[in-house]
Amino acid sequence: MNFTEHIPILVIALPLFAAFLTPLMGKISRKAPRYFATAVFVIVAFLVVLLANMVYSRGTEPIIYTLGSQNDTIFRIVLEIDAFSIFMALIMAIVSLAVSIYSWAFVDKYSGQDKFYTLLLLVAVGSYGMVLTGDMFNLFVFFEISSIALCGLVAFRTERGESFEAAFKYMAYSTISGLLLLFAVGIFYSQYGVLNIAKIAEGVGSGPFNELNKIALGLLVTVFALKAGSVPFHMTTPDAYSEAPGGVAALYVAASQAGLYALFRTCFTIYRPVITTETIGWVVIILGVLSMFVGVTMALVQKDIKRLMAYHAISQTGYMLLGVGVGIAVLGNPAALDAYGKMAMEGGIFHIINHAMYKGLLFLTAAAIFYRVGTRNLNEMRGLAHTMKFTTIFFMIGALSIAGIPPMNGFSSKLMIYESVYQFSPILSAIAMLVSVLTLASFVKVFYSAFMGPKNEKVDAKEVPMSMLVGMAILTGVIIVFSLFPGLVVDTIIKPAVEALLHGWPIAGGM
Amino acid sequence: MIGNAPYIVVGFIIFLGLYTAIFKRNLIKIVMGITLVESGVNLFLITLGYRTGGGAPIFTQATNMHMVLPTPQALTLTSIVIGVATTALMLSFIVMIYKHYKSIDAKDVRRLKG
Numbered sequence: 001m002n003f004t005e006h007i008p009i010l011v012i013a014l015p016l017f018a019a020f021l022t023p024l025m026g027k028i029s030r031k032a033p034r035y036f037a038t039a040v041f042v043i044v045a046f047l048v049v050l051l052a053n054m055v056y057s058r059g060t061e062p063i064i065y066t067l068g069s070q071n072d073t074i075f076r077i078v079l080e081i082d083a084f085s086i087f088m089a090l091i092m093a094i095v096s097l098a099v100s101i102y103s104w105a106f107v108d109k110y111s112g113q114d115k116f117y118t119l120l121l122l123v124a125v126g127s128y129g130m131v132l133t134g135d136m137f138n139l140f141v142f143f144e145i146s147s148i149a150l151c152g153l154v155a156f157r158t159e160r161g162e163s164f165e166a167a168f169k170y171m172a173y174s175t176i177s178g179l180l181l182l183f184a185v186g187i188f189y190s191q192y193g194v195l196n197i198a199k200i201a202e203g204v205g206s207g208p209f210n211e212l213n214k215i216a217l218g219l220l221v222t223v224f225a226l227k228a229g230s231v232p233f234h235m236t237t238p239d240a241y242s243e244a245p246g247g248v249a250a251l252y253v254a255a256s257q258a259g260l261y262a263l264f265r266t267c268f269t270i271y272r273p274v275i276t277t278e279t280i281g282w283v284v285i286i287l288g289v290l291s292m293f294v295g296v297t298m299a300l301v302q303k304d305i306k307r308l309m310a311y312h313a314i315s316q317t318g319y320m321l322l323g324v325g326v327g328i329a330v331l332g333n334p335a336a337l338d339a340y341g342k343m344a345m346e347g348g349i350f351h352i353i354n355h356a357m358y359k360g361l362l363f364l365t366a367a368a369i370f371y372r373v374g375t376r377n378l379n380e381m382r383g384l385a386h387t388m389k390f391t392t393i394f395f396m397i398g399a400l401s402i403a404g405i406p407p408m409n410g411f412s413s414k415l416m417i418y419e420s421v422y423q424f425s426p427i428l429s430a431i432a433m434l435v436s437v438l439t440l441a442s443f444v445k446v447f448y449s450a451f452m453g454p455k456n457e458k459v460d461a462k463e464v465p466m467s468m469l470v471g472m473a474i475l476t477g478v479i480i481v482f483s484l485f486p487g488l489v490v491d492t493i494i495k496p497a498v499e500a501l502l503h504g505w506p507i508a509g510g511m
Numbered sequence: 512m513i514g515n516a517p518y519i520v521v522g523f524i525i526f527l528g529l530y531t532a533i534f535k536r537n538l539i540k541i542v543m544g545i546t547l548v549e550s551g552v553n554l555f556l557i558t559l560g561y562r563t564g565g566g567a568p569i570f571t572q573a574t575n576m577h578m579v580l581p582t583p584q585a586l587t588l589t590s591i592v593i594g595v596a597t598t599a600l601m602l603s604f605i606v607m608i609y610k611h612y613k614s615i616d617a618k619d620v621r622r623l624k625g
Contacts, residue, residue, distance in 0.1 A: 182556070
């Protein structure tokens with residue numbers, strides 16, 4: 001029995017079992033669940049890094065892990081892991097670790113900490129499952145696990161009616177979208193008799209692009225754009241982000257990016273052979289441009305700091321959709337794909353990890369402010385820089401990064417998107433730059449009203465506890481490394497991810 | 512010979528559910544609409560696996576090898592279990608919303624906006 005062979009399933013199974021052990025840990029002592037859950041997140045992060053090492057050493061050939069016997073891989077439950085899957089798993093590993101440490105102090109005053117950590121682990125299970133699975137039905141199951149656990153976390157503060165309102169809205173949308181996903185899975189099953197993604201892709205590629213597959217594509221794009229919080233489906237996103245307690249909003253960012261993963265997987269792996277026209281690419285691009293523009297203009301008028309950041313999260317999702325959308329649009333045109341399509345995809349995918357880091361950090365600083373000041377209204381806070389020095393520095397790093405100011409990592413990915421999208425359509429690039437400027441304006445406003453000005457004597461806004469600082473410092477450290485060595489990051493993890501997306505999945509294989 | 516009748520029923524149930532979920536203001540009715548969509552999707556899966564005159568897919572006790580497909584039934588079972596969880600969670604949210612807002616009308620439950 002070789003241990004390394006079973007890492008793929010351990011990444012999912014370990015947090016799943018740990019999630020249901022956490023309430024038992026709560027019987028030992030009040031603080032046991034938090035240390036237990038964090039230890040599990042550390043082990044899982046370690047496993048993900050080991051797995052990443054294995055994936056990158058194999059080139060574009062994905063690892064296929066089959067549960068049970070290694071025969072008949074097509075009909076069994078399989079995990080299929082390529083460089084793009086592991087890229088998303090790395091994001092989840094970093095963010096979930098930071099959030100779980102951050103939450104030690106943040107949820108200390110609440111009862112039910114064991115349940116909080118159970119749900120935190122389940123969100124991680126759902127996201128890891130969504131990005132590692134090679135099976136359409138399991139994608140649905142993990143989609144539901146992640147959505148249900150996130151709803152539970154959004155409703156965690158039971159003393160507020162608003163948290164239930166937000167949780168109910170999010171739940172209704174995610175349940176209906178999950179059912180539409182299942183309907184699309186049924187459409188695939190009816191035609192090809194399999195649930196394996198690689199086998200479905202072969203079936204889709206072998207025949208003409210029929211009506212059933214068009215319906216399934218429409219459903220899947222809608223469902224995953226909803227999970228990612230893109231614009232026409234963004235109605236619940238700001239509510240859920242702003243009501244999610246503390247660090248959960250940062251985890252929500254990473255979990256919603258699993259939706260982006262599934263969207264790109266659908267377009268590239270399943271529908272790759274039939275996407276020869278620009279139509280689908282333009283649909284994704286238009287979703288992206290709408291998200292960018294509507295998100296940022298709605299953010300400008302917000303007074304609630306977390307709602308403002310939630311609208312920025314929608315706006316930044318637009319960049320990823322724009323970058324990768326250009327890649328989808330030129331799929332049928334190899335010359336354009338090599339000239340700028342790959343670079344646009346690299347920019348979009350690089351932006352995914354940058355966004356998870358800086359937006360996660362910004363949500364954590366917003367929660368830190370809420371923890372000390374007790375309000376999310378920007379008009380009621382001022383002068384926090386006098387006392388919350390570290391939080392101020394973390395916020396500045398996050399804000400400079402999201403606005404795309406040159407040395408930061410947000411600039412690197414945005415520059416890649418601007419340059420490549422300009423060759424596709426100059427107007428799209430101009431819109432992207434305009435949105436970036438508006439983002440900067442919005443964060444200057446937040447910085448000025450929350451941190452600048454005379455000290456507010458009415459509130460005791462001392463620095464937040466150590467665990468919250470450590471949580472923020474983890475994400476800040478990643479941002480600084482990415483800012484200093486963008487070329488290295490692109491070569492190591494981004495380029496293999498793009499190559500893996502373009503390469504597609506083989507039907508069967510082994511470790 | 513049943514032809515396309517099950518698919519028409521599936522489409523009808525799903526659209527009825529979506530209509531209820533979108534246009535009704537009572538939160539309980541919204542949950543009922545979502546449950547209808549779920550039933551429609553489950554029925555769709557079952558219909559996919561149906562073979563006219565097929566027996567239960569139990570190989571060891573089969574009288575003939577003409578059977579319905581087992582996979583969609585397994586999928587439906589999983590989907591039903593997930594559906595129970597989501598419905599229960601949504602109904603419990605409604606109970607808590609009623610405690611805080613004293614109403615389950617969607618018109619009143621809208622403190623979050625902007």
